[in-house]
Amino acid sequence: MQSGLYDFVPILIQVAFSAVFVFGTILASNFLGPKHKASRKSANFECGLDSIGNARTPFAIKYFLVAILFVLFDIEIVFMYPWAVNYQEIGISGLLKMGGFIIVLLIGYLYIVKRKALDWEK
Template sequence: MIIDYIPIILVIIVAAAFAGIVVLSSVIFGPKRPNKIKVMPYESGKDPIGTTHERISIKYYLVAILFIIFDIEVIYVYPWAVQFKSLFNDFGIFAFLPMFIFLIVLELGFLYILMKGGLKWD
């Protein structure tokens, strides 16, 4: 049984070794000529304005977290929707109920966020 996993383990070891060799070779053989322009922060080709310690609104992070949550919802719903016909043929209504409950819980969360004003960008 464990013998079946040896090719996978070998591929992981070879990939990790290759990644490590590439990173180390760039550190060892790469040019090291720092100057004032190279060590400056890069902001899309523009000169940086202000300090790097500016406060960012919490709403930026909230929208990012909400995007991740609803993106994960799609990751769960898409494979279920692709296999729904065969699931429905095998299990009947019991193939639909768990996903329906899952979607209702997520929709209630979305409505809660909407009511609290989490998506208003002021």
Template sequence: MSENINFFTQYWSFSFFILGGFGICFFMLFLGWLCGGKSFSRNKHIPFESGINAVGDCSFPFSIKFYLVAMLFVIFDVEALYLYVWTIGIHEIGWVGFMEIVMFVFSLLLGLFYLIKGNVLNWVPNNN
């Protein structure tokens, strides 16, 4: 019976934490909407930088390679963070954890070789 009470106590505290986090976020957004300045001029939606009106079209397309490399960086950065956490707990996980991390790094290398073979990291355009 005490195990069930402990489980519900932990579950309740986690639920309270999540609801409190959402509550603080909504409160801050509502407070910004309530206290923020309101402008109704016709120049409100005209973009400017440092008080100077824009000349021409300021938007230009980026290469899709830029976004692809940015996503790959985020993915591999998160996996590097996982490797850091693994090094912290290396004494507790033993050989089973070591074999798991070897398989994890092997799958990372397979993914990297797949990206290299698909010329994802090659920025020079093909002139076929």
């Protein structure tokens, strides 16, 4: 079976439409948006607070630890979803494999609790 350039036409149309949409939206917002310049609008802004002080001030390691732990334990949902959707097809074998997976996650969670990684009082 030989494919030609004609097979790629739908992909090229989608890429062209996407490019036109992105650049068209940017140009439209540039032309239709307000043009008022003010020093207050040009100032740095972060999470509703004015920027004060040095940006190199160290954060507590707890912030990063909780963020990493959230990502780690949130990814488990990505692996559990296909199992839940195909539960009837994979049968008892899939149930045992998912049980092993959950036990590994539980061991990790118990380790985190034992190390008091989630205690903010320290």
